[in-house]
Amino acid sequence: MQRSQTLQFIIASFIGFAFMLGGLSWISFEQISLNKEYAQLVEHTQSVLWLSEELISSMKDVETGQRGYIISGNATHLETYREGKKKVFARLDTLKLLVADNPVQLRSLRKIEAMVKEKIKYVDYSINTTSDSQPLELNVFEKGREAMDNLRVWITTFQSNEKSLLDTRVRSKTHGQSLLPIYQIMLAVASFTLLFISFYLIYSELKNRFKFQRALENKIEELNRSNTELEQFAYVASHDLQEPLRKIRAFCDKLLVRQKMFLNEDGQETLDKISASATRMQILIDDLLNFSRLVSPKKQELAYVNLNNIIEDVLSDFSEVITQKNASFSIAKLPEIKVYSFQMRQLFLNIISNSLKYTKEGVLPRINIEYSTVQGNSIAQLSSVHEDRFFHKITVQDNGIGFEEEYCEKIFVIFQRLHNRNAYQGTGVGLAICRRVMNNHNGFIFAEGKSYDGATFSIYFPITA
Incomplete structure (x- = not known):
């Protein structure tokens, strides 16, 4: 019963450790996946910040191209204007895709897009007026400047929100990275514990088996000695015991044949009992010999x-x-x-x-x-x-x-x-x-x-x- 309970305990322990290792492995896998996701989010946020900086830089190129053309009248400055304008709308489109899952930033980006279009409207007006050799109106420059200032404010707000999001995601990433070694250490400790328990159980089992084998060898040796003694007994029974028994039976037969008529009833009964007992003894010895021959069938x-x-x-x-x-x-x-x-x-x-x-x-x-x-x-x-x-x-x-x-x-x-x-x-x-x-x-x-x-x-x- 004790051995059965021990076996049940060992099985239950191994099942418990198996679930523990499985759970820790799953948690570690999940944490690695989360860390990877946090890293992608951080990279995503950094990309949004970089594109917003590039957006304002492209708007500056638009202003530079406008200013150079108005001052010099040289059409080559319009290339800078056109290239900057092209980049502005391309980056706006990319930013829309990047912040599509963030309603707050998406609303800010729509406002930024409106400011960009308003600023470009004034820039286009100034360039067209210059191309037609018409005098520029000061209030148009003022409105263009205000649009640019508003754009900077909205981009700053947009970047501030994104930086806040970046800080949150960086903290989550750092926290996840700090947890991962703990899970890995727990997994390693559980694995080594299970390995140690397995080694101990295997060692104990082998030790018990060797002990049992030695005991079995001793029993076999005792059994061989017993078989040898039984063979010796069979030899004695077949020679030393049967010889006097045959003589007893022979003398009983002689008495029954020659002297029975001279014996009284009690003597005849006694002689019959002696003969019957000798016969039973003979049968018993024969049966024992038959049994002893079966103990060792090597011959x-x-x-x-x-x-x-x-x-x-x-x-x-x-x-x-x-x-x-x-x-x-x-x-x-x-x-x-x-x-x-x-x-x-x-x-x-x-x-x-x-x-x-x-x-x-x-x-x-x-x-x-x-x-x-x-x-x-x-x-x-x-x-x-x-x-x-x-x-x-x-x-x-x-x-x-x-x-x-x-x-x-x-x-x-x-x-x-x-x-x-x-x-x-x-x-x-x-x-x-x-x-x-x-x-x-x-x-x-x-x-x-x-x-x-x-x-x-x-x-x-x-x-x-």
Whole structure:
């Protein structure tokens, strides 16, 4: 539970940092865009100020051309007048475009344009009068001068408004430029924090993995020692234990044959019990030997085996029991898979033995063996690790006495018996052998059953490419 909470905290932290980095990146991008916009506005305002200065300069050229022509009568001065006049109206048009989004400046510019036209009207009048060799009127000069003064006042007002706007935009630009490093520093700090956390988590995970690997290596070493001890036990069981056991059974047989008639009833019963116990001991040792051989399958070789052939051999071994109990079998076509042949025989021998052993009184045994392929996500007992894998599924279903649901796992524990040995023979090793066989094949075996309603054993072999 603690590990799950830690994982949730790590995921939540990374999501939080991701949103933080995204937010800071977006704010930085927006601020850069604003700074760019402020810079363009400042440049725009400076262009308006420069054009307004050029406008008044061009009007001075108009006045200069007028004055030179009136004084000298030389027509070359009219070129200056015409060029200045052309520039004045061109700059007025440009200024209209530049201040189109500013209603206040646009009204000022219209007033300036009216003053320009009024001034040029008086200039044109003076030039035409001079060209016609007519005397100039003083009041016309005075009105022209007043128009020029008014024009200067309006241009000064126009420039003052623009300079005020320029100051505002420069301050906004400066403020934006001062914020950008702060956002960039915050972004850098968040990035380095996330990098540090990522490094720490990766380092911790690797450290834990190395620790787990060392623990796993120690467990493997312990398991190897245990396997070695088990192999030694198997050797002792197969040689040192069986030899005196054979002698006990041999002497019991001799006594039963030669001396039983001389023993009283209590002595004969005791001798029978000794013989029966020796027989059970022999069966138990044989089962333990079979189990111990499955612990380390290194001496065996994997080979492709037809499971139908294996089952036929097993049924041949049980032919007398099958005939005696009049048992019927329904067997599907099973696959050919790569397995340890001997272990497959052990697997089906024990499962079918169980089905033939635990039958109901007065009911003919019926055993169905079916086959299909399934995906891991359809097997409720498997973890999510196996959900994408595919398996050969073999089910062995009988109509015997079954068992309570609570014993679904206990029956695979070695020496675990659900019934008295007087009612049903056995040592409680058979199904433990089945679980060991499936472990050796990276497979799984599960049992389902109901009391007096049969049992079903589901066997899953992984399908390899």
